[in-house]
Amino acid sequence: EPTVRPNPTESPGRSLDPCPDVPPNLRGVLHVEFRTNRTLQDVRNHVGPLLQLGGRYRPTSCRAKQKVAVIVPFRNRSQHLNHWLYYLHPVLMRQQLDYGVYVINQDGDGAFNRAKLMNIGFNESLKEYDYDCFVFSDVDLVPLDDRNLYRCSDHPRHLSVAVDKFNFILPYATIFGGVTALSKQQFLKVNGFSNTFWGWGGEDDDLSQRLSYRGMFISRPDSVTGRYKMIKHGRDSHNDPNPNREQKLTETYLNMDTDGINSLSYTVREIRKDLLYTFVTVDVQAPA
Ligand code: UDH
Numbered sequence: 001e002p003t004v005r006p007n008p009t010e011s012p013g014r015s016l017d018p019c020p021d022v023p024p025n026l027r028g029v030l031h032v033e034f035r036t037n038r039t040l041q042d043v044r045n046h047v048g049p050l051l052q053l054g055g056r057y058r059p060t061s062c063r064a065k066q067k068v069a070v071i072v073p074f075r076n077r078s079q080h081l082n083h084w085l086y087y088l089h090p091v092l093m094r095q096q097l098d099y100g101v102y103v104i105n106q107d108g109d110g111a112f113n114r115a116k117l118m119n120i121g122f123n124e125s126l127k128e129y130d131y132d133c134f135v136f137s138d139v140d141l142v143p144l145d146d147r148n149l150y151r152c153s154d155h156p157r158h159l160s161v162a163v164d165k166f167n168f169i170l171p172y173a174t175i176f177g178g179v180t181a182l183s184k185q186q187f188l189k190v191n192g193f194s195n196t197f198w199g200w201g202g203e204d205d206d207l208s209q210r211l212s213y214r215g216m217f218i219s220r221p222d223s224v225t226g227r228y229k230m231i232k233h234g235r236d237s238h239n240d241p242n243p244n245r246e247q248k249l250t251e252t253y254l255n256m257d258t259d260g261i262n263s264l265s266y267t268v269r270e271i272r273k274d275l276l277y278t279f280v281t282v283d284v285q286a287p288a
Contacts, residue, residue: 019062019096026094026146030087032229038082040276047089048275054128055085055101055277057093064098066151068181069131071121072139072277073114075106080139080231085276087142095149100129101277103139107269110286112239115193115203117284119264122192124271124280126184134187135159137179144227152183155219156211161226168227176211176218177204178228189214191260194248198287200235202245209252 051057058064070092074081081103092099102125104117118136125131133152141160148159160178162168190210197203211218220226242248248255267283 016061016063019059019064021065023094023096023149028147029145030091030143032087032142032144034083034229034231037079038086040078040082040085040274043082043086043089044275046086047093050093051089051275053275054273055089055275056099057089058098059093059096062096064096066097066133067129067131068092068097068099068133068135068151069121069125069129070099070101070135070137070150071118071125072101072103072137073106073117073121074103074139075112076236077139077233080233081277083231084137084139084142088137089276091143091146092150094146095151097150099150100125100131103277103279105279105281107281107283108286109238110284110288111198112200112236113195113198113203113284113286115197115207116195116264116266117282119192119195119261120266120280120282120284122187122261123264124268125278128278132184133181134184135179135181138177140231140233141178141228142231143179144229145225147225148221148227150181152181152186153219155217156186157181157219159221159226160228161220162223163228163230165230165232168223170220170223174205174208174212174218176208180207186211186216188261189216191256191262192264194252194255194259195264196255196259197242197245197248199242199245200239201241202248205249206252209249210256213253213256 104121269281272279
């Protein structure tokens with residue numbers, strides 16, 4: 001007789017019917033504007049009541065199809081984060097996702113490492129919950145259509161296909177930056193992101209090459225559904241273009257098996273739970 005033990009990773013709400021393939025309450029085209037100053041308290045008042053601490057939500061009327069960790073790389077962009085949270089939480093709720101928002105904050109003022117922050121977000125979110133899908137999103141990108149679902153599909157998905165900054169045109173065919181969605185399996189198949197892109201640029205193309213070397217294709221929404229508005233900003237300090245990025249992109253195939261999730265090393269400085277997000281401050285061991 002096998003004994004039945006309670007499974008701690010089992011999602012509550014298992015007895016609910018699965019959510020429909022197409023979420024019923026989507027609005028389509030959204031009005032988005034960044035002119036006003038928004039405080040975190042404004043955003044808490046706007047979306048807070050439906051959230052659980054740490055920026056967690058799950059639909060109450062049906063069982064979500066996917067458990068999604070939304071990972072945002074971050075340093076010193078509070079106003080952007082307020083806008084992002086203000087627009088994204090209602091969208092993610094209407095999309096009927098079982099999700100959590102993880103803001104991965106790079107401590108100190110060493111060279112920024114967007115890709116390593118993504119890997120850390122993957123790792124840290126999985127310590128909290130059995131996520132099966134990971135959406136990696138820049139903090140300055142807000143979707144203009146809520147039919148652009150923040151979930152994973154058969155192939156890694158590039159969501160930010162038509163950004164206003166690029167006149168709503170996909171800049172090049174293999175682009176995989178901005179907002180992307182990969183299942184746990186897809187992400188692990190390429191060993192995650194490289195940890196060794198310091199400063200701006202290249203890490204997204206490196207991931208794109210990893211996917212292709214592992215026989216995966218990029219899936220995308222159409223260019224109407226995939227519209228985004230980017231919050232205008234100048235270049236941040238300590239994130240200058242990485243002069244090694246072109247060279248590194250010739251070495252993806254050589255490095256991908258040893259540089260990624262399996263070689264990830266960092267120190268968590270603090271994990272702070274806000275109603276709207278889980279804020280993980282990390283030392284990414286930037287080169288001196
Ligand atoms: N990020 C931060 N803080 C930083 C640097 C980057 O939070 O100091 C995060 C943030 O989520 C951002 C993402 O990393 O959205 C990507 O960085 P980025 O916005 O600098 O990259 P992007 O390609 O812009 O969007 C490059 C600089 C453009 C300057 C143009 C001046 N007109």
